[in-house]
Amino acid sequence: xxxxxxxxxxxxxxxxxxxxxxxxxxxxxxxxxxxxxxxxxxxxxxxxxxxxxxxxxxxxxxxxxxxxxxxxxxxxxxxxxxxxxxxxxxxxxxxxxxxxxxxxxxxxxxxxxxxxxxxxxxxxxxxxxxxxxxxxxxxxxxxxxxxxxxxxxxxxxxxxxxxxxxxxxxxxxxxxxxxxxxxxxxxxxxxxxxxxxxxxxxxxxxxxxxxxxxxxxxxxxxxxxxxxxxxxxxxxxxxxxxxxxxxxxxxxxxxxxxxxxxxxxxxxxxxxxxxxxxxxxxxxxxxxxxxxxxxxxxxxxxxxxxxxxxxxxxxxxxxxxxxxxxxxxxxxxxxxxxxxxxxxxxx
Numbered sequence: 001x002x003x004x005x006x007x008x009x010x011x012x013x014x015x016x017x018x019x020x021x022x023x024x025x026x027x028x029x030x031x032x033x034x035x036x037x038x039x040x041x042x043x044x045x046x047x048x049x050x051x052x053x054x055x056x057x058x059x060x061x062x063x064x065x066x067x068x069x070x071x072x073x074x075x076x077x078x079x080x081x082x083x084x085x086x087x088x089x090x091x092x093x094x095x096x097x098x099x100x101x102x103x104x105x106x107x108x109x110x111x112x113x114x115x116x117x118x119x120x121x122x123x124x125x126x127x128x129x130x131x132x133x134x135x136x137x138x139x140x141x142x143x144x145x146x147x148x149x150x151x152x153x154x155x156x157x158x159x160x161x162x163x164x165x166x167x168x169x170x171x172x173x174x175x176x177x178x179x180x181x182x183x184x185x186x187x188x189x190x191x192x193x194x195x196x197x198x199x200x201x202x203x204x205x206x207x208x209x210x211x212x213x214x215x216x217x218x219x220x221x222x223x224x225x226x227x228x229x230x231x232x233x234x235x236x237x238x239x240x241x242x243x244x245x246x247x248x249x250x251x252x253x254x255x256x257x258x259x260x261x262x263x264x265x266x267x268x269x270x271x272x273x274x275x276x277x278x279x280x281x282x283x284x285x286x287x288x289x290x291x292x293x294x295x296x297x298x299x300x301x302x303x304x305x306x307x308x309x310x311x312x313x314x315x316x317x318x319x320x321x322x323x324x325x326x327x328x329x330x331x332x333x334x335x336x337x338x339x340x341x342x343x344x345x346x347x
Contacts, residue, residue, distance in 0.1 A: 046064070162212075227281065272333070275291070
């Protein structure tokens with residue numbers, strides 16, 4: 001039974017994506033239990049998930065955040081939600097982030113990690129993403145991701161460039177682990193849905209990174225697609241050394257964000273998107289970071305998973321579109337299109 005039944009109709013357009021989430025990505029079993037944590041913006045998506053869970057026959061609970069706490073969430077998620085989560089083997093978080101809510105999400109993922117819950121993280125999820133990225137063939141996405149991580153995880157140097165001015169050289173060491181979050185979620189690492197990326201924490205990064213896709217966290221909803229006002233970030237020894245942008249308000253907010261603590265301006269994540277159902281920037285980081293291209297994040301390096309020896313209280317993703325990528329001497333992508341070494345026999 002749900003702790004909070006939502007008694008309105010299910011939007012049929014959401015059901016294929018919900019089916020993928022419950023049956024393909026999370027592989028929910030009838031004998032398992034699932035907790036759904038959503039907000040008012042994603043209530044219709046929660047209903048679609050409930051519809052698919054009922055077909056599986058699993059026990060579930062649904063929590064709408066605003067019924068339990070004001071937004072932005074002050075501190076951790078309410079204890080009643082965290083306690084319910086701890087009883088489940090599978091979980092979904094579907095909500096639009098508000099400024100200052102990183103701690104609340106961290107309190108949730110702490111429980112997820114501690115109890116080895118298969119968790120689908122759907123921050124900024126909306127109907128468009130449910131009808132695009134969540135309708136991907138995640139089996140193919142997983143095969144693409146595996147081929148890519150097999151090559152990338154052996155590379156000492158990865159270079160990526162774009163026609164818009166990105167020119168980055170990143171260095172990697174075996175001590176920092178690569179991870180695959182292709183949408184097929186395991187207990188080893190919770191993942192975003194829609195899935196479709198491989199990532200690690202780089203040893204060192206230098207060069208020019210042109211963010212002509214989107215930036216993450218709450219800034220994404222505010223500024224959307226940055227194609228016409230790109231944010232250009234100069235990086236030296238993995239830290240931001242200079243930034244320029246015609247949108248002065250974005251520049252000011254991003255600068256403040258990356259000055260929150262001593263490591264907020266440090267490259268914590270280096271990632272390559274692999275969701276082949278994503279074709280264009282839509283102005284939403286949840287889907288746009290899965291585009292076949294590069295994204296990097298400044299701040300927290302997912303230390304528990306990558307093995308990085310530092311941390312940060314912030315983490316903001318930045319997408320550079322249509323990148324060409326070389327792992328050592330092997331070219332794996334040309335202007336956002338996977339090379340045959342990655343795609344042959346799959347696409």
